[in-house]
Amino acid sequence: MRKTFFIVSILLITSVVFSQQKQVQTSIDTTRNKIGAEFKLTLRTTVDTTAKVAFPNPKSIGALEVIQSYAIDTIKKDSRYELVKKYGLTQFDSGKYSIPRLTILINNKPFFTDSIRVEVNNVVVDTLKQKLFDIKPIAEVKSSKSWIWKLALILLLLAGIGAFIYWFLKIRQKKKIEEELFKTPIEKATSLLNSLEKKQLWQRGEVKAYYSELTDIARNYIEEAIDVPAMESTTSELIEGLRNASQKKKMALSSETLENLERVLQQADLVKFAKSKPLEFEITEDRKKIERAIVILDKSIPVVVENEDELLLNELQRQEQIRLQLLKKRKKRIQLSIGILVGIVVFVFAFFVTTKGFTYVKDVILGNTSKELLDGEWVFSEYGNPSITIETPQVLTRTDISKNLPIDGMALIKEMQTFMYGSLIGNFQIGVSTFKYKQEGEIDLTKAIDGWLQFVESQGAQNMIVKQEDFDTKQGVKGLKAYGTFSRVDNISKSSTKYYYEVLLFHQEGGLQQIGIIHLEGDSYANQISERILHSVELKKVSE
Numbered sequence: 001m002r003k004t005f006f007i008v009s010i011l012l013i014t015s016v017v018f019s020q021q022k023q024v025q026t027s028i029d030t031t032r033n034k035i036g037a038e039f040k041l042t043l044r045t046t047v048d049t050t051a052k053v054a055f056p057n058p059k060s061i062g063a064l065e066v067i068q069s070y071a072i073d074t075i076k077k078d079s080r081y082e083l084v085k086k087y088g089l090t091q092f093d094s095g096k097y098s099i100p101r102l103t104i105l106i107n108n109k110p111f112f113t114d115s116i117r118v119e120v121n122n123v124v125v126d127t128l129k130q131k132l133f134d135i136k137p138i139a140e141v142k143s144s145k146s147w148i149w150k151l152a153l154i155l156l157l158l159a160g161i162g163a164f165i166y167w168f169l170k171i172r173q174k175k176k177i178e179e180e181l182f183k184t185p186i187e188k189a190t191s192l193l194n195s196l197e198k199k200q201l202w203q204r205g206e207v208k209a210y211y212s213e214l215t216d217i218a219r220n221y222i223e224e225a226i227d228v229p230a231m232e233s234t235t236s237e238l239i240e241g242l243r244n245a246s247q248k249k250k251m252a253l254s255s256e257t258l259e260n261l262e263r264v265l266q267q268a269d270l271v272k273f274a275k276s277k278p279l280e281f282e283i284t285e286d287r288k289k290i291e292r293a294i295v296i297l298d299k300s301i302p303v304v305v306e307n308e309d310e311l312l313l314n315e316l317q318r319q320e321q322i323r324l325q326l327l328k329k330r331k332k333r334i335q336l337s338i339g340i341l342v343g344i345v346v347f348v349f350a351f352f353v354t355t356k357g358f359t360y361v362k363d364v365i366l367g368n369t370s371k372e373l374l375d376g377e378w379v380f381s382e383y384g385n386p387s388i389t390i391e392t393p394q395v396l397t398r399t400d401i402s403k404n405l406p407i408d409g410m411a412l413i414k415e416m417q418t419f420m421y422g423s424l425i426g427n428f429q430i431g432v433s434t435f436k437y438k439q440e441g442e443i444d445l446t447k448a449i450d451g452w453l454q455f456v457e458s459q460g461a462q463n464m465i466v467k468q469e470d471f472d473t474k475q476g477v478k479g480l481k482a483y484g485t486f487s488r489v490d491n492i493s494k495s496s497t498k499y500y501y502e503v504l505l506f507h508q509e510g511g512l513q514q515i516g517i518i519h520l521e522g523d524s525y526a527n528q529i530s531e532r533i534l535h536s537v538e539l540k541k542v543s544e
Contacts, residue, residue: 023045023046023111024043024044024045024104024111024112024113025043025044025045026041026042026043026044026113026114026116027041027042027044028040028041028042028099028116028118029042030118031116031117031118031119032118032119032121033118033119033120033121034120034121034122034123035091035092035093035094035120035121035122035123036090036091036092037090038067038068038088038089038090039064039088039089039090039118040086040087040088040089041061041086041087041088041089041099041116042084042085042086043055043084043085043086043087043102043104043113044082044083044084044085045082045083045104045106045111046077046080046081046082046083047080047081047083047106048079048080048081049079049080049081051081051106051107052105052106052107052108053083053104053105053106054104054105054106054470054478055072055083055085055104055470056102056103056104056472057069057470057471057472058102058472061087061089061099061100061102062097062098062099062100063091063097063098064089064090064091064097064099064118065089065090065091066087066088066089067088067089067090068087068088069087069088070085070086070087070088071469072084072085073085073086091120093120094120094121094122095119095120096117096118096119096120097117097118097119097120098115098116098117098118099115099116099117099118100115101113101114101115105478154348155348158344158347158348159344161344162337162340162341162344165340166333166336166337166340169333169336185220185221185224185225185298186221186225186294186295186298188220188221188224189217189218189220189221189294190294192213192217193214193217193287193290193291193294196210196213196214196217197287201213202280202283207271207277207278207283208271208272208275210283211267211268211271211272211286212268212272214264214268214286214287214290215264215265215268215290216231217290217294218230218261218264218265218290218293218294219231219238221294221297221298222238222242222297225297225298225301226242226245226249226251226297226301227245228241228242228245229241235262235265235266235269238265239258239261239262239265242258242261242297243258246300249301249302250302251297251300251301251302252300253296253297253300254296257292257293257296257297260289260292260293261289261290261293263289264286264289264290264293267282267286268286369427369428370428370519370523370525370526370529371525373393373394373428373525373529374393374525374528374529374532376393376394378391378392378393378532379391379392379393379394379395380536381395381396382540383396383417383419383432383434384417384418384419384432384433384434384513385415385417385434385436385511386434386436386508386511386513386539386540387434387539387540388432388434388513388515388537388538388539388540389536389537389538389539389540390432390515390533390536390537390538391532391533391536392421392430392533393421393529394421394422395421396419396420396421396430396431396432397419397420397421398417398418398419399418399419399420400418413435413436413437413438414436414437414438415434415435415436416433416434416435416436417433417434418431418432418433419431419432419433420432427497427519427520427523427526428518428519428520428523428526428529429516429517429518429519430515430516430517430533431514431515431516431517432513432514432515432516433513433514433516434511434512434513434514435511435512435513435514436511437511437512443507443512445479445480445505445507446468446480448505448512449468449480449482449503449505452482452503452505453466453482456486456501457486460488460489461486461487461488461499462486462487462488462489463485463486463487464484464485464486465484465485465486466482466483466484467482467483467484468480468481468482469481471504471534473537473538473539474535474538475538475539477506477539478506479504479505479506479507480504480505481502481503481504481505482501482502482503482505483500483501483502483503484500484501485498485499485500485501485521486498486499486501487499497520498520498521498522499518499519499520499521500518500519500520500521500522500523500526500527501516501517501518502516502517502530502534503515503516503517504516504534504537506539508539513539515533515534515537517529517530517533517534
């Protein structure tokens with residue numbers, strides 16, 4: 001499919017064109033107009049149905065600019081055709097101008113139109129009715145490349161912010177880990193009580209939070225040091241559990257200690273659930289009671305003398321717990337860093353979509369293959385014989401398509417060369433082909449294009465829309481252009497893709513030249529590439 005789209009098997013279809021002279025009529029809708037208004041120039045000719053007529057396609061006619069070249073209207077009169085060609089002309093300077101004679105080729109013989117004089121008048125401005133204003137200052141044009149530098153700076157700034165956040169959280173978590181890793185439960189409880197006092201919660205009116213942390217410290221100590229499920233127990237259950245544990249472990253624990261602990265826990269329950277508000281001295285006293293209770297509990301726990309093996313095993317277990325905690329914290333840091341990075345990327349993406357639009361983000365940030373081709377370094381090169389000089393975004397590669405042509409067709413071809421770049425898989429393709437024939441003869445480009453389109457259909461193109469028009473190079477070499485759209489179904493994914501195509505055909509004595517471009521429909525950058533390529537086409541005479 002990649003190579004054979006530009007195989008012109010219909011080049012074998014040729015016909016001899018006979019000429020027949022007909023008179024050309026020239027008219028214009030008005031000979032006087034205002035600056036910038038449109039003059040509509042009309043050319044008419046009546047020819048046989050087999051005659052070939054080529055109207056000029058200039059960008060300007062004399063001093064007048066061609067703003068629109070209208071399509072040719074064909075009117076059938078008996079066995080003849082009346083062809084009507086219109087041009088929209090304008091001029092932005094006042095004065096009298098002459099529309100020169102134009103050359104029309106009928107069966108390759110020149111016929112000339114009449115010369116017409118026209119007048120362009122100024123537009124009178126009533127300054128009493130129409131206010132005049134000063135010319136606005138020149139607005140600075142910002143290059144799109146400056147946004148790339150701004151984007152890079154923004155990304156660098158966001159990366160710095162992300163690195164700072166990561167460092168800050170890492171230091172904070174490291175500090176937290178160091179605070180959490182204590183050798184004994186009493187050491188942990190004492191450290192947490194000191195940290196609680198530094199927070200000054202009850203001094204700021206957060207009495208409920210203060211009592212909640214205070215009792216949690218005591219409950220955690222009891223659970224870790226005495227193996228009583230204190231965190232899930234009610235106050236009464238906790239005290240009962242301590243009494244049972246003191247008997248089993250033979251702890252020298254007084255009733256006063258348990259009563260003081262019970263009062264503080266009950267006071268905390270009232271604060272948390274009944275919104276009680278104890279006085280300042282009561283809060284201070286409760287804190288002291290908790291601290292004394294923890295110290296007494298710790299001293300009452302019997303000391304178990306462990307042998308060296310047990311001590312080593314316990315130390316190894318503690319080190320393993322520390323290692324697992326560090327790994328867990330490291331995993332959280334990595335997840336947090338990834339989350340921050342993803343957030344930064346999403347923020348930058350949303351920022352540019354909002355301020356510059358999705359098309360800018362897609363083309364500049366995400367990248368666009370067609371835009372990269374358009375903005376890249378183009379190449380002027382000469383291909384084939386009869387040679388075609390053309391500017392392309394990449395150098396075209398020589399391709400052998402002779403094996404894809406029918407044998408009877410190859411018998412008529414003296415020389416054939418094909419050069420290509422891209423493919424339909426990449427959604428962009430350029431092809432240049434030149435042919436020389438063993439026998440000279442006039443080639444009907446219209447039939448050749450019909451054959452080319454039929455061949456494209458045989459390669460999988462569907463729903464083809466075809467338009468044709470004359471095409472002139474900058475040097476005035478005349479050819480025929482066909483353009484339109486077609487769809488193609490992928491055999492694997494079964495999805496349909498719509499393409500836009502343009503093909504140019506030129507013929508010289510004994511030779512034919514073809515330029516074809518196919519790309520995705522609606523690709524604005526590919527349209528600009530196609531326009532630039534076709535505008536650069538130059539042809540040379542056939543070399544013997």
